[in-house]
Amino acid sequence: MNESHIKREHLSDKKVVITSLLVSLSDVTLNFIVAVLTGSVVMLTQSLQGLSDGLTAVILLVGVNKSARTGDKTHPFGYGREIFFWVLLAGIFMFLGTGMLSVVLGYRQLIAPTIIENTWLALVMLTFGFITNAYSFSRSIKRMNQTLGTEHWWKRFMRSGMVETKATFLIDALGTSTAILGLVALSAYTFTGNLRFDGIGGVVIGVAMMAGSLFLIRDVKGLIVGRAVSDSVASAITNSALGVKGVNAVLDLRTMYVGSSKLLVILEVHLEDELTTDEIEVITDAVKAAVHQDIPNVHRVQVEIETPDN
Numbered sequence: 689m690n691e692s693h694i695k696r697e698h699l700s701d702k703k704v705v706i707t708s709l710l711v712s713l714s715d716v717t718l719n720f721i722v723a724v725l726t727g728s729v730v731m732l733t734q735s736l737q738g739l740s741d742g743l744t745a746v747i748l749l750v751g752v753n754k755s756a757r758t759g760d761k762t763h764p765f766g767y768g769r770e771i772f773f774w775v776l777l778a779g780i781f782m783f784l785g786t787g788m789l790s791v792v793l794g795y796r797q798l799i800a801p802t803i804i805e806n807t808w809l810a811l812v813m814l815t816f817g818f819i820t821n822a823y824s825f826s827r828s829i830k831r832m833n834q835t836l837g838t839e840h841w842w843k844r845f846m847r848s849g850m851v852e853t854k855a856t857f858l859i860d861a862l863g864t865s866t867a868i869l870g871l872v873a874l875s876a877y878t879f880t881g882n883l884r885f886d887g888i889g890g891v892v893i894g895v896a897m898m899a900g901s902l903f904l905i906r907d908v909k910g911l912i913v914g915r916a917v918s919d920s921v922a923s924a925i926t927n928s929a930l931g932v933k934g935v936n937a938v939l940d941l942r943t944m945y946v947g948s949s950k951l952l953v954i955l956e957v958h959l960e961d962e963l964t965t966d967e968i969e970v971i972t973d974a975v976k977a978a979v980h981q982d983i984p985n986v987h988r989v990q991v992e993i994e995t996p997d998n
Contacts, residue, residue: 703827705745705748705749705752705856706745707823707824707827707856708741708824708827708828708859709745709746709749711741711820711821711823711824711860712742712745712863713738713742714817714820715735715737715742715817715820715821715863716735716739716741716742718817719732719734719735719738719817720732720735722809722813725805725806726804726805726807726809726810727802727804727805728804728807728810728886729794729796729802729886729889729890730814730870730874730889730890730893731810731813731870732793732890733786733790733793733794733866733870733893733894734813734814734867734870736789736790736793737786737790737862737893737897739785739786740781740782740785740786740787741859741860741862741863743781744778744782744859745859747777747778747781748771748774748775748856750774751770751771751773751774751852752771752852752948754767754771754774755768755769755770755774756768765946765952765987766946767947768945768946768950768987769911769912769945769947771851771947771948772908772911772912775851776905776909776912778904779855779902779904779905780901780905782859782897782898782900782901782904783897783898783901783902783905786897787894787895787897787898787901788898790891790893790897791890791891793894794888794889794890794891794893795887795890795891797884797886798884798888799887801883801884801886803883804883804886807874807877807878810870811875814867815871817863817867817870818867818868820863821860821863822864824860825857825861825863825864827860828853828856828857828860828861849945849947849948849949850948851907851908851948852948853948854904854907855904858900858903859900861900862897865896866893866896869889869892869893869896870889870893872889873885873886873888873889873890873892874889911945914944915944916942916943917951921951922943925953925955925979925982925983925986928975928978928979928981928982929955929957929978929979929991932971933974934960934963934971934974935957935958935959935975936957936958936960937957937996938955938956939957939996940955940994941953941954941955941956942954946988947987950985951985951986951987951988952990953979953989954989954990955975955979955991955992956992956993957975957991958993958994958996959971959993968993972991972993975989976989976991
């Protein structure tokens with residue numbers, strides 16, 4: 689088979705966000721129409737969740753574009769960290785804008801239930817929403833799997849700096865899971881005739897959105913503060929440096945995300961004795977090249993020559 693046919697598609701941050709945006713637009717439009725036709729709170733909260741996801745995706749697109757600007761005198765490392773600010777805004781909006789509102793709507797249906805009509809239409813729409821969100825969710829997973837590391841995917845997810853993909857991962861996961869919750873709630877209503885199941889579904893969907901947004905806010909806080917890479921990525925960086933002839937040991941390694949999956953790496957290395965200045969410069973450049981080649985997410989490498997403390 690031709691190599692071009694087996695080459696895997698490389699998913700950029702923008703592709704993932706745009707896919708999530710298109711799915712969200714479908715959710716908010718179709719779910720709102722079905723909510724009007726059926727009177728179901730579950731469908732209304734699904735529409736609100738689609739609205740939240742769509743606006744979140746727009747916020748993320750703005751952040752991706754702004755963070756892509758090259759560095760200048762005032763921002764020598766570039767504007768990559770600006771994406772963290774926009775993701776933080778998206779998380780706050782998800783919590784206040786739709787999660788809390790969905791809980792209120794669900795609670796109102798619990799204490800004063802209203803009639804639901806054409807339940808079959810809501811069930812069909814929820815099934816369609818599950819399929820589209822699951823597809824978008826799979827794209828986010830594929831983007832996450834492009835990061836270097838041999839750890840379990842959940843550990844890679846927790847330590848990854850691709851915050852915009854994490855955000856789309858969460859909103860697509862929420863879209864998929866809330867569609868399932870909606871199906872369960874309306875199926876329970878269909879079999880029992882108890883309208884309060886519709887309200888319970890709305891409350892659970894709202895709580896799920898609020899929990900997801902809190903997770904996102906907590907994660908981006910770590911990146912703003914300056915969280916380091918995972919152990920597997922740190923080991924890969926160390927091994928790359930040690931693979932350069934003339935490097936005896938890596939004495940210290942410091943890393944920090946300066947953007948979405950863009951790493952700043954500071955290495956303290958111990959070199960062989962009696963090297964000339966020119967040889968040290970060649971080895972230093974070789975270390976930088978090796979790290980860049982083995983770990984594509986590295987944005988900048990700084991190599992410092994040190995002597996072990998003995």
